[in-house]
Amino acid sequence: MDKKGEDVGLSFYAFFKNKNDEPELLIEAAHWWIITHQLDHFEKASKIKALVEHE
Incomplete structure (x- = not known):
């Protein structure tokens, strides 16, 4: 079942391939x-988008 819209959950792992080929970047994102933001493992995508836009 596809989830779309503002309630979709997002993890920082979503920005990386399944391989750990950029460990420094993974640590920086983590x-x-x-x-920095004390976020839970999964957060609403709209919340992350707003944080990134204000950086």
Whole structure:
């Protein structure tokens, strides 16, 4: 079942392939997501979009 719209959940892992071929970038994204913004593992895509647009 496809989920679309503002309620869709998003994880920072969504920005990476299944392979860990860019570990430094993965750590940077994890730090931004977990430490800087104290987000849960899954967040609403609309929330992430708003955060990124205001950076």
